[in-house]
Amino acid sequence: MTTFPGxxxxxMVMGMPVSVDIRTALPARELTPLLDDAFAWLRWVDDTFSPTKEDSQIGRLNRGQTIRQIPELIEVLHRCDELSEVTDGWFEARINGRIDPSGYIKGWAxxxxxxxxxxxGAVDHRITAGDDIRVRGSAAPGKRWRIGVRDPRTDVVRKVVFAHDLGIATSGGAPVINPRTGEVRHGMGFVTVIGPDLGLADAYATAAYAMGPxxxxxxxxxxxxxxxYETLFVLPDGQEFSTPGFAHHSGAAARLAG
Known part of the structure; x- marks a missing residue:
């Protein structure tokens, strides 16, 4: 099979291995600085938005200290408020008096x-950070990306998604707080949401997990x-439910097209 160079x-960024896989045929003199800039951006996001880093802007905000008026910070906080309203409060970045945009920030970044x-110019790429994946373009000439949707508890692939342009976010690998009680949500296996914007898919997956089945x-x-946006649920006992459009990306038709 013909493959792309790239x-x-x-x-390691944000406490996890992050992979940037560029398949577009670009010269090394362009690829190397692109990758340098990619990881510099992700480290900046972590340093700015991590609620566990004392000198991050979120950390300073939670302690009532002066923060810098960074446009991205204002954008993220505004979007988190919008998502809280859209999800009837099930996505909530402000819990117990503290701000934590973790359910949105990785997908957004x-x-x-x-x-x-x-x-x-790197139009063919896959970015993977934990259970969040963003693909664009092609994995090889004329071939869609093939993405395994893994159960974050067992690492078992439950579905395979084929796409040229898609965000895939899975919630359930880390504790999710029920914003109504302030306690960790139990009784869900995992939730995967796919759609055109990974930040929104990430937030929707977090909200759906917090809601309960x-x-x-x-x-x-x-x-x-x-x-x-389409959704896949897998309950703790292994039962599955998915919205109808999810099959368009994972069924036989998607495999033949990809």
Whole structure:
């Protein structure tokens, strides 16, 4: 099979291995600085938004200290407030008097990075950070990316998604707080949301997990009706439920197309 050249780099950022896989045929003199800039951006996001770093802007905000008026910080806090309203408070970055945008920030950062790579000419790429994945372009000439949706508890692949342009976010690998009680949500296996914006998919997956199975199915059905975001649920006992559009990316038709 014909393959793309390109380059892949993996570094530890945000406490996890992050992979940037560029398949576009670009010369090394362009690829190397692109990858340097990609990881510099992700480290800046971590240093700015991590709630556990004392000198991050979020850390300073939570302690009532002076913060810098960074446009990205204002954008993220505003978007988190919007997402809280859209999800009826099930996505909530302000819990117990503290701000923690973790349910949105990783997806947002990867989405921004993906757009930057496209603008720089690296239109064929896959970015992976934990359970968040953003793909664009092709994995090989004429071939869609093939992405395994893994159960974050067992690492078992439950579905395979084929796409040229998609964000895939999975919630359930780390504790999710029920914003109504302030306690960790139990009773869900994992939730995967796919759609055009990884930041929104990340937040929707977090919200759906926090809701619990019954409310989450209704929420996912409403999202699916809008035609942009599709959802897969796997319960602790292994039962699955997915919205109809999810099969368009993972069924036989998707495999033949990709």
């Amino acid at each position: 380059s892949t780099r993996v570094e 990867l989405e921004r990075l993906s757009r930057a790579l496209c603008n720089a 019954l409310l989450a199915r209704r929420f996912a059905t409403d999202l699916s009706r809008e035609g942009l």
